[in-house]
Amino acid sequence: xxxxxxxxIDEAKKGRSEGGIPIGSVLVKDGxxxxxxxxxxxxxxxxxxxxxxxxxNNAGRIGSYRNTVIYSTLMPCYMCAGTIVQFKIPKxxxxxxxxxxxxxxxxxxxxxxxxxxxxxECIEMMEDFIKEKPELWNEDIxxxx
Amino acid sequence: xxxxxxxxIDEAKKGRSEGGIPIGSVLVKDGxxxxxxxxxxxxxxxxxxxxxxxxxNNAGRIGSYRNTVIYSTLMPCYMCAGTIVQFKIPKxxxxxxxxxxxxxxxxxxxxxxxxxxxxxECIEMMEDFIKEKPELWNEDIxxxx
Numbered sequence: 001x002x003x004x005x006x007x008x009i010d011e012a013k014k015g016r017s018e019g020g021i022p023i024g025s026v027l028v029k030d031g032x033x034x035x036x037x038x039x040x041x042x043x044x045x046x047x048x049x050x051x052x053x054x055x056x057n058n059a060g061r062i063g064s065y066r067n068t069v070i071y072s073t074l075m076p077c078y079m080c081a082g083t084i085v086q087f088k089i090p091k092x093x094x095x096x097x098x099x100x101x102x103x104x105x106x107x108x109x110x111x112x113x114x115x116x117x118x119x120x121e122c123i124e125m126m127e128d129f130i131k132e133k134p135e136l137w138n139e140d141i142x143x144x145x
Numbered sequence: 146x147x148x149x150x151x152x153x154i155d156e157a158k159k160g161r162s163e164g165g166i167p168i169g170s171v172l173v174k175d176g177x178x179x180x181x182x183x184x185x186x187x188x189x190x191x192x193x194x195x196x197x198x199x200x201x202n203n204a205g206r207i208g209s210y211r212n213t214v215i216y217s218t219l220m221p222c223y224m225c226a227g228t229i230v231q232f233k234i235p236k237x238x239x240x241x242x243x244x245x246x247x248x249x250x251x252x253x254x255x256x257x258x259x260x261x262x263x264x265x266e267c268i269e270m271m272e273d274f275i276k277e278k279p280e281l282w283n284e285d286i287x288x289x290x
Contacts, residue, residue, distance in 0.1 A: 045205050048198050060190050064289040082227020088287050142233050144209040
């Protein structure tokens with residue numbers, strides 16, 4: 001297992017243990033961890049704090065993202081993908097995209113390299129969560145009436 | 146002047162008076178103000194709190210965005226545009242797009258209605274700011290080396 005993806009999975013598990021949505025993220029710059037984060041919709045009553053956004057929030061103002069890679073346990077949605085494009089983060093490594101296909105093509109069309117590790121551990125974590133709390137998951141991806 | 150755009154301009158001015166970037170936003174649901182916000186990159190050392198994101202953050206978890214309109218004094222960037230698409234906000238009303246062209250086509254390609262009021266007051270506010278603090282503006286739109 002990639003050590004940075006393992007950190008992202010640890011963040012996702014932390015989120016789950018807090019009663020939240022199990023998605024974690026890690027920002028790496030020049031080969032070193034800058035920040036970690038996880039989805040905090042439930043914990044902070046905040047719809048914009050997806051895992052990737054919380055991670056970028058925690059990183060603060062770091063200047064250029066040219067030499068960064070962002071890890072996420074799940075394929076980014078349009079909010080997070082738009083942020084990756086706007087911040088010019090060149091590479092995204094995700095745990096899986098089976099439970100949520102996200103905005104891969106949009107990122108790739110803007111020159112972002114996207115690597116999908118398709119990890120059984122990440123798929124199982126999301127499948128268990130979605131089965132247990134379908135309403136919360138639908139709210140997080142805005143699949144609402 | 147549209148009363149909601151006036152509120153967004155007031156938010157932008159508040160941000161400027163705090164030493165921040167003068168971009169304000171208002172979320173309206175069923176014709177009523179749900180939340181206001183402004184860019185807080187400087188104030189909270191936070192790269193994800195553009196005006197629109199701060200506004201959605203302040204609104205909290207409101208369920209469906211189907212009957213909402215988001216106002217911004219400036220055309221949304223890819224982060225904010227991606228969020229608008231993900232949250233399924235159907236309509237965006239902006240003060241101007243002369244100083245920053247943003248991601249209008251991306252939003253429209255996803256069915257979002259975009260109205261550009263092209264207001265001299267908003268253009269002047271951004272032109273003055275960009276002239277005074279070009280490095281800060283370049284950081285906010287990630288035009289960095």
